[in-house]
Amino acid sequence: MNLSTITEHLEGFEETIVFKFIDRAQYKMNSIVYEHGKSGFDGAGNKSLFELRLRRQERMDAQFGRFCVPEERPFTKHLPKPRRKVDLPDTGLFCKDFNVVNLTGDVLKAYQELLPRLCVKGADGNFGSSVEHDVYALQAISRRVHYGALYIAECKYRSNPDIYRTIIEAGDTDALLSLLTRKDVEEAIIARVRKKVASAQARINDRVRNFIDPDSMVRFYRDRIIPLTKKGEVTYLLNRKK
Amino acid sequence: MNLSTITEHLEGFEETIVFKFIDRAQYKMNSIVYEHGKSGFDGAGNKSLFELRLRRQERMDAQFGRFCVPEERPFTKHLPKPRRKVDLPDTGLFCKDFNVVNLTGDVLKAYQELLPRLCVKGADGNFGSSVEHDVYALQAISRRVHYGALYIAECKYRSNPDIYRTIIEAGDTDALLSLLTRKDVEEAIIARVRKKVASAQARINDRVRNFIDPDSMVRFYRDRIIPLTKKGEVTYLLNRKK
Numbered sequence: 001m002n003l004s005t006i007t008e009h010l011e012g013f014e015e016t017i018v019f020k021f022i023d024r025a026q027y028k029m030n031s032i033v034y035e036h037g038k039s040g041f042d043g044a045g046n047k048s049l050f051e052l053r054l055r056r057q058e059r060m061d062a063q064f065g066r067f068c069v070p071e072e073r074p075f076t077k078h079l080p081k082p083r084r085k086v087d088l089p090d091t092g093l094f095c096k097d098f099n100v101v102n103l104t105g106d107v108l109k110a111y112q113e114l115l116p117r118l119c120v121k122g123a124d125g126n127f128g129s130s131v132e133h134d135v136y137a138l139q140a141i142s143r144r145v146h147y148g149a150l151y152i153a154e155c156k157y158r159s160n161p162d163i164y165r166t167i168i169e170a171g172d173t174d175a176l177l178s179l180l181t182r183k184d185v186e187e188a189i190i191a192r193v194r195k196k197v198a199s200a201q202a203r204i205n206d207r208v209r210n211f212i213d214p215d216s217m218v219r220f221y222r223d224r225i226i227p228l229t230k231k232g233e234v235t236y237l238l239n240r241k242k
Numbered sequence: 243m244n245l246s247t248i249t250e251h252l253e254g255f256e257e258t259i260v261f262k263f264i265d266r267a268q269y270k271m272n273s274i275v276y277e278h279g280k281s282g283f284d285g286a287g288n289k290s291l292f293e294l295r296l297r298r299q300e301r302m303d304a305q306f307g308r309f310c311v312p313e314e315r316p317f318t319k320h321l322p323k324p325r326r327k328v329d330l331p332d333t334g335l336f337c338k339d340f341n342v343v344n345l346t347g348d349v350l351k352a353y354q355e356l357l358p359r360l361c362v363k364g365a366d367g368n369f370g371s372s373v374e375h376d377v378y379a380l381q382a383i384s385r386r387v388h389y390g391a392l393y394i395a396e397c398k399y400r401s402n403p404d405i406y407r408t409i410i411e412a413g414d415t416d417a418l419l420s421l422l423t424r425k426d427v428e429e430a431i432i433a434r435v436r437k438k439v440a441s442a443q444a445r446i447n448d449r450v451r452n453f454i455d456p457d458s459m460v461r462f463y464r465d466r467i468i469p470l471t472k473k474g475e476v477t478y479l480l481n482r483k484k
């Protein structure tokens with residue numbers, strides 16, 4: 001439980017997020033995949049193609065044990081039990097149920113708001129590919145947010161348990177948020193992400209691939225990923241098992 | 243059916259392949275996931291964790307209609323039927339069954355040989371993530387190989403039908419391969435891939451992520467992806483429906 005190791009781990013997630021977004025953006029918006037009752041999927045009722053894909057992916061992933069991992073929180077409910085034993089080292093976290101911190105609803109909302117800024121308007125018929133890549137992008141964001149929420153919070157708590165304990169007992173969310181915030185670190189993350197978005201696309205042929213705007217990704221990191229991570233940190237600390 | 247559009251489309255697949263490989267390489271080799279009978283998966287018999295994941299991913303994908311698309315050829319057999327109607331524009335291809343060209347066995351073998359050059363030796367416990375990323379990487383390679391095999395071959399045939407017809411009727415595989423080969427184009431692809439591998443990793447922190455060697459990727463493109471694509475082109479042409 002070492003802050004520099006944890007922040008480096010978070011840094012490693014950035015490539016995955018950037019890569020997934022670039023890959024989703026090669027397809028047009030294809031809005032019909034988010035419309036209820038228009039999945040064209042046999043026996044799917046009113047669900048959208050996106051909802052179906054997310055649900056089925058998570059059903060498969062649950063059986064493979066994905067959600068045994070603290071930072072992998074599911075977007076959907078009533079998932080099957082794991083069919084393999086996942087041996088986790090001691091996480092060092094203090095919470096009875098990792099789902100105490102589950103920000104997937106916020107992650108989904110943030111992603112859906114971002115999407116029209118990543119993708120070209122209209123439809124290109126790649127409906128299956130669009131929802132496939134949506135799911136991968138969502139999982140990448142979610143992993144980053146929850147990993148940060150759980151481990152950064154625990155690590156910071158340990159570095160100053162007396163102060164944190166006092167604020168937690170007072171239930172002072174604002175004071176917690178302020179104590180957890182390091183503006184200089186946030187600025188460094190944002191600057192790094194901007195460079196990663198640019199370099200990952202440096203050799204793209206924009207006649208076949210839609211270039212994603214580094215500014216959109218930077219805003220998404222600054223206004224969504226980082227604040228959601230901190231929201232999760234606060235939730236974790238307020239629910240930390242004594 | 244225009245050669246420059248098709249080759250640009252192939253170019254667009256390169257980012258996906260490079261991204262998937264970089265993402266797989268963040269995990270160690272984790273060889274146990276390829277060993278039979280060691281999946282730890284309840285009721286999985288002798289299958290490896292990798293085989294299970296590939297099979298289940300393809301079962302899900304089949305229901306979403308992935309394999310209705312010519313360039314998406316399955317690695318596994320006896321898959322369920324699509325549960326949604328996939329509206330494809332006229333492909334312009336002349337073959338009764340897209341699986342006439344199915345090089346997934348070769349793709350799998352080539353990938354498994356490459357893997358020890360991408361990943362650090364040993365195990366890090368990320369078994370589920372390793373096989374998840376293996377499947378995505380395999381799908382990306384397969385899409386590129388089959389797209390090239392089908393569309394490049396058809397396009398070249400149309401550009402010179404008399405010559406191709408004569409060689410096809412003679413069943414002269416060597417002459418076909420030679421006619422399909424453009425060394426200058428291959429060299430340009432390889433040079434571009436080398437640059438993409440480097441720029442996609444330009445901002446990687448190598449304390450948390452394993453950097454993949456551009457030379458390994460270049461060799462994989464030159465010695466595997468390009469020859470397999472041409473093998474598929476030959477197969478397509480020899481089986482082209484008159």
